[in-house]
Amino acid sequence: MRPVGIHCMTIAVAFVAAMVIILPCSTNAIAQDASKVHTVIIGNFKFTPELLSVKPGDRIVWVNQDIVPHTATALDKSWDTGAIGSNESKEMVVKKAQTLAYFCFYHPVMTAKLLLE
Numbered sequence: 150m151r152p153v154g155i156h157c158m159t160i161a162v163a164f165v166a167a168m169v170i171i172l173p174c175s176t177n178a179i180a181q182d183a184s185k186v187h188t189v190i191i192g193n194f195k196f197t198p199e200l201l202s203v204k205p206g207d208r209i210v211w212v213n214q215d216i217v218p219h220t221a222t223a224l225d226k227s228w229d230t231g232a233i234g235s236n237e238s239k240e241m242v243v244k245k246a247q248t249l250a251y252f253c254f255y256h257p258v259m260t261a262k263l264l265l266e
Contacts, residue, residue: 188212189261191219191233191253196261203243204266210240219255223248 184206190197192214203209211221213233221239222229225248230239232255243263253259 184208186210189221191215191259194253194256194259196221196251196253196259199261200264201261202264202266205243205245207243208240209243209263210238212238217255219253219259221251221261222254224250224252229254 184204186208187201187203187210189201189209189211191211194215196211201209209221211219211230211233213219213235216235218232218234220230220232221241227248228241230241233239243265245265247265249263249265251261251263
């Protein structure tokens with residue numbers, strides 16, 4: 150007669166070993182899928198939304214629906230989309246250490262802010 154405990158323990162060890170191999174892969178897949186694409190509409194000389202919650206790795210796409218060019222420029226000028234012409238778009242990937250308040254270089258009264266989650 151064979152002891153039942155050894156057979157069960159062998160199965161348990163095999164299961165744990167398989168989980169150690171599988172879990173890191175699935176965790177990385179979840180982290181990669183967590184980034185989002187956010188769209189900011191530029192229209193009537195405003196950024197909409199004016200306040201946007203983002204995470205590092207997210208992409209922001211600015212779409213200019215005005216008839217004049219605009220920019221999205223960090224207040225400290227550490228990043229800038231450059232000119233975004235009428236019916237054009239520009240994008241940026243959010244980084245951890247980044248100035249989050251921005252304005253339009255051509256129209257400084259146009260302001261908005263990113264909230265880093």
